[in-house]
Amino acid sequence: MTAPPYQRKIQALEEILAAVGPRPRARTVGMCHGVFDLVHPGHLRHLSYLKEKVDVLVVSLTCDAEVGKGAHRPYVPEALRALNVAALEVVDYVVIDRAPTPLAVIATLQPELFAKGYEYHAEGRSAATDAEADAVRAYGGQMLFTPGDVVYSSTAILDAAPPPLALEKLLALLEAEGVTFATLRAVLERARSARVTVCGDTIVDAYTTGTLLGAAQKTAAVSLQHQGTETFIGGAAVVARHLHAAGANVNFLTVLGEDAAGERVARELAPELDLRDVADPFRPTTVKERFQVDGRTLLQVDRVDSRPISDGALEFLAHHLWAMQAALVIFSDFRHGIFGAHSIARLTAAIPPAALRVADSQVATRWGNILDFRGFDLLTPNEREARFALGDQDSALRPLALELYRRAGCRGLLLKLGARGVLGYRRPDVEVRDFFVLDSLVDRPVDPVGAGDALLAYAALGLLVSGSLVVAAVLGSVAAAVGCERAGNVPVRAEEVLDKLTSLEKRATFGAGA
16 A cells, blocks of 8 residues: 555654754744554644644654553554554654653753643642653753643543454554565465474364253253264364465374374375374374353363373484474474473474474463473464463563563564464564564454464464564464354465455455455
């Protein structure tokens, strides 16, 4: 899309200072500062009142990294917030402030008037407001409190009914990163030739549905009339199938039991994947059967042996990890024997040095720690797994993700937030634009099961081909959205991701997209 003309108002502080000149100046400059998470009537009145008193109005925005209003704030990313404010006719310039307070911007720009809302004065001034007043006084400027009998709050509005801005946030992120929909399609096309090895625990998920007849009279048993049983091959196997559906050449390393479930897995996967499995006669293929009534699970029965795999099985997996010489290696960990204290170091050492290393530790009923996979190129835990790894139940999401990112020593981190989307951390310096947020792109949620598997597969391919964590996050989020919009943990095809991208682009361009 063509950049709007008002985007030119968003400038660096040095550029704005050059345009307005130093004091004393011919034109009076007014400045205000804030988050402007949602531009509401209180903001408009505040800005209009100040503009009436000055020739040039400069708005300073708190950058995303310094917003401390809550776990999920800012709701709107800084690039989009700056664009929203710049679109207002009364505003002449917008600057994104990288500091925690506006004191440096005030000292550099030296506006004749620095304005704050009356609520910052009416009920007693805070230490932060006093510091701003001192900074303005230091060069001979004046502090102004704009009037208003009604105080509007972005926080109150967001808590009541957050507006659906997923597409707008996506577009703002893509523009800031120089990524287009054509870029995303090209990455998907190039991923079709990728050589990938997936190593992990296979799980057969069975769903038995029935009608509730009631409780038995003499026991505590619940009686169900059986309607049917449907099974899906899940765990690491479905990650491998997602990658195959994306067009990649996939080797799959796993351990299966010598039983009917294992035979079925081998039979179904053989036409799609280069399956290299260890058949273990002393352990069953992991099967998790859920008994459901009206879409609700009443009972789950697991046929599983989660003891560590044998040394022979471990050496088999390590040998093939090295022999495959794949460009991308994914460890899909469900803690059912393959990954553990005795095996992770051996398997990691077997990864070819040039391969991109990705790991996911989806742990529901077992203990697992995503920090076991240190130094990887990409980790994709969910919030619960991150909190478990850090022993942290209380931190807000952004500092939680940052601490996990630092301790994992990974190149990129995608923290899965379920219906809230994904939070990404990248770059070892973690200073300026180190994180970003993508809202969920699901339009009509049907079944969220397996969304994390789709995200893992497509994000890994995206990172392999593009080297960009943002591209990886977008493709992973789109694939996850496709998976959520239908029933069952079914592999997401590249064509479906392309269709979803086309739909998003058409909405962004009002029907004019590819």
